Amino acid sequence: MDKYNFFHGIAEELSLGALTAPAERVTGGYLHEMYKLETASGKYAVKLLNPVIMKRPDVFENYRRAELLEKELCENKIPVVPAMEINGCKMQCKDGQYFYVFHWIEGKALAWDEIKAEHCREAGALLARIHKIRQVKEPSDIKEICADWDFYVTAADTECREIAGELEKNRDLLYYCQEQYNSALRLLPPVSCICDGDMDCKNVLWTDGKPVIIDLECLDYGNPLSEMFQLGLSWSGGTVCSMDYESLNAFISAYKKEYGDLNPDWNAIYGIGFSWLDWLEYNVKRALRIECGSEEERELGIGQVHETFQRIIYYHTIKDELLKQLSN
Incomplete structure:
Protein backbone atom coordinates (compact mmCIF):
# COMPACT_ATOMS: atom_id res chain seq x y z
CA MET A 1 0.00 0.00 0.00
CA ASP A 2 1.23 3.48 -0.87
CA LYS A 3 1.08 5.05 2.61
CA TYR A 4 1.79 8.58 1.33
CA ASN A 5 -1.23 8.66 -0.97
CA PHE A 6 -3.33 6.70 1.51
CA PHE A 7 -2.95 9.23 4.33
CA HIS A 8 -3.36 12.22 2.02
CA GLY A 9 -6.48 10.55 0.68
CA ILE A 10 -8.14 9.91 4.04
CA ALA A 11 -7.28 13.40 5.27
CA GLU A 12 -9.14 14.82 2.30
CA GLU A 13 -12.03 12.34 2.20
CA LEU A 14 -12.73 12.56 5.93
CA SER A 15 -12.31 16.35 6.05
CA LEU A 16 -9.42 16.20 8.51
CA GLY A 17 -7.58 19.02 6.74
CA ALA A 18 -4.50 18.98 4.54
CA LEU A 19 -1.46 17.20 5.95
CA THR A 20 1.18 19.59 7.27
CA ALA A 21 3.79 16.86 7.89
CA PRO A 22 4.42 13.27 6.77
CA ALA A 23 2.45 10.62 8.65
CA GLU A 24 4.57 9.32 11.54
CA ARG A 25 4.57 5.67 12.62
CA VAL A 26 3.91 5.28 16.35
CA THR A 27 5.50 2.30 18.07
CA GLY A 28 3.96 0.19 20.82
CA GLY A 29 1.28 -2.07 19.36
CA TYR A 30 1.73 -5.74 18.46
CA LEU A 31 -1.38 -6.30 16.33
CA HIS A 32 -2.16 -3.16 14.35
CA GLU A 33 -0.26 -0.14 13.02
CA MET A 34 -0.71 3.34 14.51
CA TYR A 35 0.23 6.62 12.82
CA LYS A 36 0.23 10.23 13.93
CA LEU A 37 -1.28 12.68 11.44
CA GLU A 38 -0.76 16.43 11.65
CA THR A 39 -3.15 18.43 9.52
CA ALA A 40 -4.32 22.01 9.16
CA SER A 41 -7.16 21.25 11.58
CA GLY A 42 -5.22 19.43 14.31
CA LYS A 43 -3.47 16.21 15.28
CA TYR A 44 -4.95 12.73 14.87
CA ALA A 45 -4.06 9.12 15.54
CA VAL A 46 -4.95 6.65 12.80
CA LYS A 47 -5.00 2.95 13.61
CA LEU A 48 -4.66 0.66 10.59
CA LEU A 49 -6.36 -2.61 11.47
CA ASN A 50 -4.41 -5.77 10.74
CA PRO A 51 -5.71 -7.20 7.42
CA VAL A 52 -5.21 -10.77 8.65
CA ILE A 53 -7.37 -10.10 11.72
CA MET A 54 -10.02 -8.50 9.50
CA LYS A 55 -10.47 -11.82 7.67
CA ARG A 56 -11.79 -13.57 10.76
CA PRO A 57 -15.47 -14.52 10.41
CA ASP A 58 -16.75 -12.70 13.52
CA VAL A 59 -14.48 -9.66 13.38
CA PHE A 60 -17.02 -7.03 12.32
CA GLU A 61 -19.54 -8.16 14.92
CA ASN A 62 -16.83 -7.96 17.60
CA TYR A 63 -15.74 -4.46 16.58
CA ARG A 64 -19.32 -3.25 16.41
CA ARG A 65 -19.95 -4.52 19.93
CA ALA A 66 -16.78 -2.81 21.13
CA GLU A 67 -17.91 0.47 19.54
CA LEU A 68 -21.23 0.33 21.40
CA LEU A 69 -19.47 -0.43 24.69
CA GLU A 70 -17.04 2.42 24.03
CA LYS A 71 -20.01 4.81 23.88
CA GLU A 72 -21.29 3.38 27.15
CA LEU A 73 -17.94 4.06 28.83
CA CYS A 74 -18.07 7.66 27.61
CA GLU A 75 -21.60 8.06 28.93
CA ASN A 76 -20.39 6.87 32.33
CA LYS A 77 -17.52 9.39 32.41
CA ILE A 78 -14.76 6.79 32.12
CA PRO A 79 -11.61 8.60 30.88
CA VAL A 80 -11.10 7.12 27.41
CA VAL A 81 -10.09 8.25 23.94
CA PRO A 82 -12.95 7.07 21.71
CA ALA A 83 -12.73 6.56 17.98
CA MET A 84 -14.12 9.50 16.04
CA GLU A 85 -17.48 9.04 14.35
CA ILE A 86 -17.23 10.35 10.80
CA ASN A 87 -20.08 10.20 8.31
CA GLY A 88 -22.05 8.14 10.84
CA CYS A 89 -19.36 5.47 11.26
CA LYS A 90 -16.46 4.84 13.60
CA MET A 91 -14.74 2.19 11.51
CA GLN A 92 -13.55 3.57 8.17
CA CYS A 93 -12.29 1.83 5.05
CA LYS A 94 -10.20 3.00 2.10
CA ASP A 95 -8.73 0.80 -0.62
CA GLY A 96 -9.61 -2.31 1.40
CA GLN A 97 -7.76 -1.06 4.50
CA TYR A 98 -9.95 -0.73 7.60
CA PHE A 99 -8.99 1.87 10.19
CA TYR A 100 -10.06 4.08 13.09
CA VAL A 101 -9.32 7.78 13.60
CA PHE A 102 -8.82 9.35 17.03
CA HIS A 103 -8.11 12.82 18.31
CA TRP A 104 -4.45 12.90 19.33
CA ILE A 105 -3.84 13.49 23.02
CA GLU A 106 -0.57 14.43 24.65
CA GLY A 107 0.06 11.75 27.24
CA LYS A 108 2.69 9.24 28.27
CA ALA A 109 2.42 5.47 28.42
CA LEU A 110 4.58 4.29 31.31
CA ALA A 111 7.47 1.94 30.72
Whole structure:
Protein backbone atom coordinates (compact mmCIF):
# COMPACT_ATOMS: atom_id res chain seq x y z
CA MET A 1 0.00 0.00 0.00
CA ASP A 2 1.23 3.48 -0.87
CA LYS A 3 1.08 5.05 2.61
CA TYR A 4 1.79 8.58 1.33
CA ASN A 5 -1.23 8.66 -0.97
CA PHE A 6 -3.33 6.70 1.51
CA PHE A 7 -2.95 9.23 4.33
CA HIS A 8 -3.36 12.22 2.02
CA GLY A 9 -6.48 10.55 0.68
CA ILE A 10 -8.14 9.91 4.04
CA ALA A 11 -7.28 13.40 5.27
CA GLU A 12 -9.14 14.82 2.30
CA GLU A 13 -12.03 12.34 2.20
CA LEU A 14 -12.73 12.56 5.93
CA SER A 15 -12.31 16.35 6.05
CA LEU A 16 -9.42 16.20 8.51
CA GLY A 17 -7.58 19.02 6.74
CA ALA A 18 -4.50 18.98 4.54
CA LEU A 19 -1.46 17.20 5.95
CA THR A 20 1.18 19.59 7.27
CA ALA A 21 3.79 16.86 7.89
CA PRO A 22 4.42 13.27 6.77
CA ALA A 23 2.45 10.62 8.65
CA GLU A 24 4.57 9.32 11.54
CA ARG A 25 4.57 5.67 12.62
CA VAL A 26 3.91 5.28 16.35
CA THR A 27 5.50 2.30 18.07
CA GLY A 28 3.96 0.19 20.82
CA GLY A 29 1.28 -2.07 19.36
CA TYR A 30 1.73 -5.74 18.46
CA LEU A 31 -1.38 -6.30 16.33
CA HIS A 32 -2.16 -3.16 14.35
CA GLU A 33 -0.26 -0.14 13.02
CA MET A 34 -0.71 3.34 14.51
CA TYR A 35 0.23 6.62 12.82
CA LYS A 36 0.23 10.23 13.93
CA LEU A 37 -1.28 12.68 11.44
CA GLU A 38 -0.76 16.43 11.65
CA THR A 39 -3.15 18.43 9.52
CA ALA A 40 -4.32 22.01 9.16
CA SER A 41 -7.16 21.25 11.58
CA GLY A 42 -5.22 19.43 14.31
CA LYS A 43 -3.47 16.21 15.28
CA TYR A 44 -4.95 12.73 14.87
CA ALA A 45 -4.06 9.12 15.54
CA VAL A 46 -4.95 6.65 12.80
CA LYS A 47 -5.00 2.95 13.61
CA LEU A 48 -4.66 0.66 10.59
CA LEU A 49 -6.36 -2.61 11.47
CA ASN A 50 -4.41 -5.77 10.74
CA PRO A 51 -5.71 -7.20 7.42
CA VAL A 52 -5.21 -10.77 8.65
CA ILE A 53 -7.37 -10.10 11.72
CA MET A 54 -10.02 -8.50 9.50
CA LYS A 55 -10.47 -11.82 7.67
CA ARG A 56 -11.79 -13.57 10.76
CA PRO A 57 -15.47 -14.52 10.41
CA ASP A 58 -16.75 -12.70 13.52
CA VAL A 59 -14.48 -9.66 13.38
CA PHE A 60 -17.02 -7.03 12.32
CA GLU A 61 -19.54 -8.16 14.92
CA ASN A 62 -16.83 -7.96 17.60
CA TYR A 63 -15.74 -4.46 16.58
CA ARG A 64 -19.32 -3.25 16.41
CA ARG A 65 -19.95 -4.52 19.93
CA ALA A 66 -16.78 -2.81 21.13
CA GLU A 67 -17.91 0.47 19.54
CA LEU A 68 -21.23 0.33 21.40
CA LEU A 69 -19.47 -0.43 24.69
CA GLU A 70 -17.04 2.42 24.03
CA LYS A 71 -20.01 4.81 23.88
CA GLU A 72 -21.29 3.38 27.15
CA LEU A 73 -17.94 4.06 28.83
CA CYS A 74 -18.07 7.66 27.61
CA GLU A 75 -21.60 8.06 28.93
CA ASN A 76 -20.39 6.87 32.33
CA LYS A 77 -17.52 9.39 32.41
CA ILE A 78 -14.76 6.79 32.12
CA PRO A 79 -11.61 8.60 30.88
CA VAL A 80 -11.10 7.12 27.41
CA VAL A 81 -10.09 8.25 23.94
CA PRO A 82 -12.95 7.07 21.71
CA ALA A 83 -12.73 6.56 17.98
CA MET A 84 -14.12 9.50 16.04
CA GLU A 85 -17.48 9.04 14.35
CA ILE A 86 -17.23 10.35 10.80
CA ASN A 87 -20.08 10.20 8.31
CA GLY A 88 -22.05 8.14 10.84
CA CYS A 89 -19.36 5.47 11.26
CA LYS A 90 -16.46 4.84 13.60
CA MET A 91 -14.74 2.19 11.51
CA GLN A 92 -13.55 3.57 8.17
CA CYS A 93 -12.29 1.83 5.05
CA LYS A 94 -10.20 3.00 2.10
CA ASP A 95 -8.73 0.80 -0.62
CA GLY A 96 -9.61 -2.31 1.40
CA GLN A 97 -7.76 -1.06 4.50
CA TYR A 98 -9.95 -0.73 7.60
CA PHE A 99 -8.99 1.87 10.19
CA TYR A 100 -10.06 4.08 13.09
CA VAL A 101 -9.32 7.78 13.60
CA PHE A 102 -8.82 9.35 17.03
CA HIS A 103 -8.11 12.82 18.31
CA TRP A 104 -4.45 12.90 19.33
CA ILE A 105 -3.84 13.49 23.02
CA GLU A 106 -0.57 14.43 24.65
CA GLY A 107 0.06 11.75 27.24
CA LYS A 108 2.69 9.24 28.27
CA ALA A 109 2.42 5.47 28.42
CA LEU A 110 4.58 4.29 31.31
CA ALA A 111 7.47 1.94 30.72
CA TRP A 112 7.42 -1.12 32.96
CA ASP A 113 10.19 0.23 35.20
CA GLU A 114 8.27 3.49 35.68
CA ILE A 115 5.17 1.85 37.17
CA LYS A 116 4.84 2.43 40.91
CA ALA A 117 2.29 1.31 43.47
CA GLU A 118 0.35 4.57 43.06
CA HIS A 119 -0.12 3.90 39.34
CA CYS A 120 -1.39 0.41 40.12
CA ARG A 121 -3.80 1.92 42.64
CA GLU A 122 -5.21 4.28 39.99
CA ALA A 123 -5.44 1.50 37.39
CA GLY A 124 -7.18 -0.90 39.77
CA ALA A 125 -9.79 1.67 40.77
CA LEU A 126 -10.39 2.64 37.13
CA LEU A 127 -10.91 -0.97 36.11
CA ALA A 128 -13.43 -1.40 38.94
CA ARG A 129 -15.38 1.62 37.69
CA ILE A 130 -15.68 -0.05 34.28
CA HIS A 131 -16.79 -3.34 35.79
CA LYS A 132 -19.46 -1.61 37.90
CA ILE A 133 -21.24 0.00 34.95
CA ARG A 134 -23.45 -2.98 34.22
CA GLN A 135 -23.43 -6.56 35.45
CA VAL A 136 -25.40 -9.69 34.78
CA LYS A 137 -25.61 -12.67 37.12
CA GLU A 138 -24.67 -15.27 34.56
CA PRO A 139 -21.43 -16.91 33.44
CA SER A 140 -19.36 -14.94 30.96
CA ASP A 141 -18.65 -16.49 27.59
CA ILE A 142 -14.89 -16.88 27.97
CA LYS A 143 -13.62 -19.63 25.72
CA GLU A 144 -11.35 -22.35 27.04
CA ILE A 145 -7.92 -22.59 25.43
CA CYS A 146 -7.69 -25.83 23.46
CA ALA A 147 -4.49 -25.43 21.48
CA ASP A 148 -3.02 -28.49 19.75
CA TRP A 149 0.55 -27.91 20.92
CA ASP A 150 1.71 -31.22 19.42
CA PHE A 151 0.70 -29.95 15.99
CA TYR A 152 2.70 -26.76 16.50
CA VAL A 153 5.74 -28.70 17.77
CA THR A 154 5.72 -30.82 14.59
CA ALA A 155 5.03 -27.89 12.26
CA ALA A 156 7.76 -25.72 13.78
CA ASP A 157 10.34 -28.45 13.18
CA THR A 158 10.09 -27.84 9.44
CA GLU A 159 8.53 -24.38 9.13
CA CYS A 160 10.21 -22.29 11.86
CA ARG A 161 13.33 -23.62 13.51
CA GLU A 162 13.63 -20.40 15.51
CA ILE A 163 10.80 -21.54 17.83
CA ALA A 164 10.95 -25.33 17.36
CA GLY A 165 13.29 -26.09 20.24
CA GLU A 166 11.36 -23.95 22.70
CA LEU A 167 8.05 -25.54 21.79
CA GLU A 168 9.40 -29.08 22.03
CA LYS A 169 11.22 -28.46 25.31
CA ASN A 170 8.13 -26.97 26.96
CA ARG A 171 5.50 -29.23 25.40
CA ASP A 172 4.44 -30.85 28.70
CA LEU A 173 4.39 -27.51 30.51
CA LEU A 174 2.11 -26.05 27.84
CA TYR A 175 -0.49 -28.79 28.26
CA TYR A 176 -0.24 -28.53 32.07
CA CYS A 177 -0.73 -24.75 32.02
CA GLN A 178 -3.59 -25.07 29.54
CA GLU A 179 -5.42 -27.44 31.87
CA GLN A 180 -4.73 -25.14 34.83
CA TYR A 181 -6.22 -22.21 32.94
CA ASN A 182 -9.32 -24.10 31.80
CA SER A 183 -9.90 -25.50 35.29
CA ALA A 184 -9.72 -21.99 36.76
CA LEU A 185 -12.21 -20.70 34.16
CA ARG A 186 -14.77 -23.24 35.35
CA LEU A 187 -14.43 -21.99 38.93
CA LEU A 188 -15.00 -18.31 38.23
CA PRO A 189 -18.12 -16.78 39.83
CA PRO A 190 -21.11 -16.64 37.43
CA VAL A 191 -21.13 -12.91 36.70
CA SER A 192 -20.55 -10.92 33.51
CA CYS A 193 -19.69 -7.25 33.06
CA ILE A 194 -18.10 -4.85 30.59
CA CYS A 195 -14.38 -5.65 30.35
CA ASP A 196 -11.67 -3.62 28.65
CA GLY A 197 -9.83 -6.68 27.38
CA ASP A 198 -6.47 -4.94 26.90
CA MET A 199 -5.87 -2.37 29.65
CA ASP A 200 -2.18 -3.01 30.20
CA CYS A 201 0.27 -0.15 30.67
CA LYS A 202 0.85 0.49 26.95
CA ASN A 203 -2.86 1.27 26.53
CA VAL A 204 -3.09 3.78 29.37
CA LEU A 205 -1.75 7.30 28.84
CA TRP A 206 -1.01 9.53 31.80
CA THR A 207 -1.87 13.21 31.62
CA ASP A 208 -1.33 15.41 34.69
CA GLY A 209 -0.97 12.27 36.80
CA LYS A 210 -4.31 10.79 35.74
CA PRO A 211 -4.92 7.75 33.48
CA VAL A 212 -6.71 7.87 30.13
CA ILE A 213 -7.48 4.58 28.35
CA ILE A 214 -6.77 4.15 24.64
CA ASP A 215 -7.16 1.25 22.18
CA LEU A 216 -10.65 0.11 23.12
CA GLU A 217 -11.34 -2.32 20.27
CA CYS A 218 -11.08 -5.29 22.66
CA LEU A 219 -14.02 -4.11 24.78
CA ASP A 220 -16.44 -6.97 25.38
CA TYR A 221 -18.36 -8.75 28.11
CA GLY A 222 -16.30 -10.89 30.45
CA ASN A 223 -15.71 -11.95 34.02
CA PRO A 224 -14.64 -9.20 36.46
CA LEU A 225 -12.52 -11.44 38.69
CA SER A 226 -10.64 -12.89 35.73
CA GLU A 227 -9.79 -9.50 34.24
CA MET A 228 -8.92 -7.97 37.60
CA PHE A 229 -6.47 -10.80 38.36
CA GLN A 230 -4.87 -10.77 34.91
CA LEU A 231 -4.39 -7.00 34.90
CA GLY A 232 -3.22 -6.95 38.51
CA LEU A 233 -0.49 -9.42 37.58
CA SER A 234 0.41 -7.42 34.47
CA TRP A 235 0.59 -4.01 36.12
CA SER A 236 2.67 -5.34 39.02
CA GLY A 237 5.41 -6.81 36.85
CA GLY A 238 4.24 -10.22 35.65
CA THR A 239 4.63 -9.17 32.02
CA VAL A 240 8.34 -8.46 32.53
CA CYS A 241 8.88 -11.44 34.86
CA SER A 242 9.57 -9.30 37.92
CA MET A 243 6.64 -9.25 40.35
CA ASP A 244 6.32 -6.35 42.77
CA TYR A 245 3.90 -7.61 45.41
CA GLU A 246 3.41 -4.16 46.92
CA SER A 247 2.10 -2.99 43.54
CA LEU A 248 -0.08 -6.09 43.18
CA ASN A 249 -1.60 -5.43 46.59
CA ALA A 250 -2.16 -1.77 45.65
CA PHE A 251 -3.99 -2.76 42.45
CA ILE A 252 -6.22 -5.35 44.13
CA SER A 253 -6.93 -3.22 47.22
CA ALA A 254 -7.96 -0.21 45.12
CA TYR A 255 -10.14 -2.44 42.94
CA LYS A 256 -11.89 -3.93 45.99
CA LYS A 257 -12.45 -0.50 47.53
CA GLU A 258 -14.23 0.70 44.39
CA TYR A 259 -15.95 -2.50 43.28
CA GLY A 260 -16.46 -4.47 46.48
CA ASP A 261 -14.76 -7.65 47.62
CA LEU A 262 -15.15 -10.58 45.24
CA ASN A 263 -13.95 -13.00 47.95
CA PRO A 264 -11.73 -14.93 45.55
CA ASP A 265 -10.29 -18.35 46.20
CA TRP A 266 -6.85 -17.46 44.88
CA ASN A 267 -5.64 -21.05 44.74
CA ALA A 268 -8.66 -22.02 42.62
CA ILE A 269 -8.21 -19.21 40.11
CA TYR A 270 -4.39 -19.18 40.03
CA GLY A 271 -4.53 -20.78 36.57
CA ILE A 272 -6.13 -17.63 35.11
CA GLY A 273 -2.61 -16.22 35.01
CA PHE A 274 -1.83 -18.63 32.17
CA SER A 275 -4.09 -16.63 29.83
CA TRP A 276 -0.82 -15.76 28.06
CA LEU A 277 -1.24 -19.12 26.27
CA ASP A 278 -3.78 -17.50 23.95
CA TRP A 279 -1.27 -14.84 22.91
CA LEU A 280 1.41 -17.49 22.58
CA GLU A 281 -0.71 -19.58 20.20
CA TYR A 282 -1.52 -16.55 18.06
CA ASN A 283 2.16 -15.70 17.69
CA VAL A 284 3.10 -19.31 16.98
CA LYS A 285 0.61 -19.10 14.09
CA ARG A 286 2.30 -15.91 12.94
CA ALA A 287 5.72 -17.54 13.09
CA LEU A 288 4.45 -20.56 11.13
CA ARG A 289 2.77 -18.28 8.54
CA ILE A 290 -0.63 -19.77 9.43
CA GLU A 291 -2.03 -16.36 10.34
CA CYS A 292 0.44 -13.82 9.06
CA GLY A 293 0.38 -11.02 6.50
CA SER A 294 4.04 -10.14 5.99
CA GLU A 295 7.60 -11.14 6.82
CA GLU A 296 7.76 -8.21 9.26
CA GLU A 297 4.75 -9.62 11.09
CA ARG A 298 6.30 -13.11 11.12
CA GLU A 299 9.46 -11.75 12.74
CA LEU A 300 7.33 -9.94 15.29
CA GLY A 301 5.54 -13.20 16.00
CA ILE A 302 8.81 -15.08 16.54
CA GLY A 303 9.96 -12.44 19.00
CA GLN A 304 6.67 -12.56 20.87
CA VAL A 305 6.84 -16.35 21.11
CA HIS A 306 10.17 -16.08 22.94
CA GLU A 307 8.93 -13.31 25.25
CA THR A 308 5.65 -15.05 26.02
CA PHE A 309 7.38 -18.31 26.88
CA GLN A 310 9.43 -16.41 29.45
CA ARG A 311 6.25 -15.05 31.06
CA ILE A 312 4.53 -18.44 31.20
CA ILE A 313 7.58 -20.17 32.67
CA TYR A 314 8.08 -17.35 35.18
CA TYR A 315 4.45 -17.44 36.30
CA HIS A 316 4.68 -21.20 36.77
CA THR A 317 7.72 -20.80 39.04
CA ILE A 318 6.23 -18.12 41.35
CA LYS A 319 3.04 -19.98 42.27
CA ASP A 320 3.87 -20.64 45.94
CA GLU A 321 5.14 -17.12 46.65
CA LEU A 322 2.28 -15.51 44.74
CA LEU A 323 -0.39 -17.44 46.64
CA LYS A 324 1.36 -16.67 49.92
CA GLN A 325 1.34 -12.94 49.15
CA LEU A 326 -2.30 -13.01 48.01
CA SER A 327 -3.40 -14.72 51.22
CA ASN A 328 -1.84 -12.06 53.46
